Amino acid sequence: MTLQERLDAFKASFESGAPPFNVPRSAIEIMHRATEELRQSGQAERALGVGARVPAFALPNQDGQIVSSADLLAGGPLVISFFRGHW
Amino acid sequence: MMELEALQAVLPEFRELGAALIAISPQRPSYGRAVCRRAALEFDVLSDEGLKVAQAFGLVFTLPSYLEELYRSFGKTLDKFHGESAYRLPLPARYVVDRQGQIHGADVNADYTVRPDPEETLAQLRGLSANSERPAART
Numbered sequence: 001m002t003l004q005e006r007l008d009a010f011k012a013s014f015e016s017g018a019p020p021f022n023v024p025r026s027a028i029e030i031m032h033r034a035t036e037e038l039r040q041s042g043q044a045e046r047a048l049g050v051g052a053r054v055p056a057f058a059l060p061n062q063d064g065q066i067v068s069s070a071d072l073l074a075g076g077p078l079v080i081s082f083f084r085g086h087w
Numbered sequence: 088m089m090e091l092e093a094l095q096a097v098l099p100e101f102r103e104l105g106a107a108l109i110a111i112s113p114q115r116p117s118y119g120r121a122v123c124r125r126a127a128l129e130f131d132v133l134s135d136e137g138l139k140v141a142q143a144f145g146l147v148f149t150l151p152s153y154l155e156e157l158y159r160s161f162g163k164t165l166d167k168f169h170g171e172s173a174y175r176l177p178l179p180a181r182y183v184v185d186r187q188g189q190i191h192g193a194d195v196n197a198d199y200t201v202r203p204d205p206e207e208t209l210a211q212l213r214g215l216s217a218n219s220e221r222p223a224a225r226t
Contacts, residue, residue: 003093003204010089011200027157034154039197044178047145049193054184055143059111059133062119067109067131073186076105077215079208081094082146082180083112084199 054080090179090202092126097205104212111135113177141177146195150174183211191215 001009014021015028038044048054058068072078091110101108108130112119119132138147150158155174179199183192192211194203 003090003202006089006093007200007202027161030153030157034151035198037151038148038178041148041197043145043148044195044197047178047180047193047195048182048190049195050190052190052193054182054188054190055140057135057140057143059135059140060116061131061133062116062123064116067133069188072107072109073184073188075107076186077107077212078182078184078186079094079101079106079108079212080180080182080184081090081108081110082141082144082177082182083090083110084176084179085112085114085118 054078088122088126091122091128091132093205094208095126095128095130097209098129100209101212104209104216106212106215109133111140111177113138113141113175135177138175138177144177144180144182146177146180147175148178150176181208183208183215185215 014023017023017025017028054069054073056069058066061067069078094108094110098108109132110119110128110130111133113135115136116134119134122128122132135141141147158174178195178197179202180193180195181203182190182194185191191214192208194207196202
């Protein structure tokens with residue numbers, strides 16, 4: 001299964017209202033509304049895109065050690081994945 | 088989590104192309120530690136508490152109050168994870184950056200249930216290697 005197929009399967013299970021999540025339909029509709037509003041805001045299109053320069057950063061990793069974009073880029077190209085948490 | 092696991096699966100190919108991989112979330116380092124352990128990740132999960140870096144990428148949004156209420160009713164408290172009281176999150180995004188710091192691939196989506204396949208990211212990295220001197224593979 002591809003990543004998107006796995007995400008779709010999880011979403012279908014989550015939105016089915018069945019166990020283990022038992023999410024009511026009303027809650028699903030609220031989440032859909034929020035996603036739709038965010039889509040219509042156009043923010044995704046305004047975020048940094050192809051051709052822009054990556055902002056410099058230095059952040060702690062999972063062990064509390066500071067990792068900087070300068071150090072990472074000194075070794076070669078870099079893939080950055082921003083994620084919100086559980087998904 | 089599913090996306091991080093999918094990225095972990097292609098990490099050897101990223102490294103073969105000389106590229107590094109990191110994930111960034113607004114959560115505390117202890118959360119990153121738990122994620123790394125649970126998903127057996129071999130790349131760093133960076134903690135962007137206060138969302139300053141996500142902000143610099145233009146990714147931060149504030150949850151509408153009705154969604155905040157819903158999450159509260161679920162018992163999901165973002166402030167517990169983030170160490171901040173505002174209900175803010177980053178848009179999910181994946182970037183491919185060349186070693187000069189220029190962005191060559193950007194996938195940002197308002198719908199957090201839609202994510203690009205790691206194969207797309209690999210193709211972008213291969214494009215970088217084709218256009219420049221091939222960097223040494225990382226170990």
